[in-house]
Amino acid sequence: MQNRARFALDLRTTTPLTDFGLNNLSLGRAFLLQALAKGTEPSLRASAFNQARDYLQQAVAGLREAGDQEFVSRGLIARAALYRAQNEFAPAWADLEEAREIAERGEMKLHLADYHLEACRLCLAQGEERREKGEERGAEEHLAIAKEMIEKMGYGRCKPEVEALRRELEELKS
Secondary structure (H helix, E strand, C coil): CHHHHHHHHHCCCCCCHHHHHHHHHHHHHHHHHHHHCCCCCHHHHHHHHHHHHHHHHHHHHHHHHHCCHHHHHHHHHHHHHHHHHCCCHHHHHHHHHHHHHHHHHCCCHHHHHHHHHHHHHHHHHHCCCCCCCCCCCCHHHHHHHHHHHHHHHCCHHHHHHHHHHHHHHHHHHC
16 A cells, blocks of 8 residues: 555656645555554554654645545544544544534535544543533444444445444443
């Protein structure tokens, strides 16, 4: 995945700005997955996190410049996942809230489901329920909303994520 995205970045003179942002997004996600992979050496993990951060920053900036809100929302959710993985909760929530606003304005229901899944993970990572700005949703509420949306839309790709988060919540309760 990293090689394909790098190859596409080398074609800068012939691809539109959105493509650069999406390629950076792909690279950022790939490096984040590499950083999170079990068994990754600490020095490689740190390097992968740094590269993920660089690519995701470039992705969000490039997608904003391209002006395609659908892709900006995807970039923000991916960057929020990076922030969550590095225990940087305030910027993670800021990115998620912006992604939610974009998704609501654009009636992007798949992105709203992704928002609720990442918000659930973020609540779990914080180890507490989120009670900020009048927000009364915690991990369980975000997961319930995501599950309902996913079932209504037939967004089957997310069912394993829902199940994994449900099991994680159950384990925390016991």
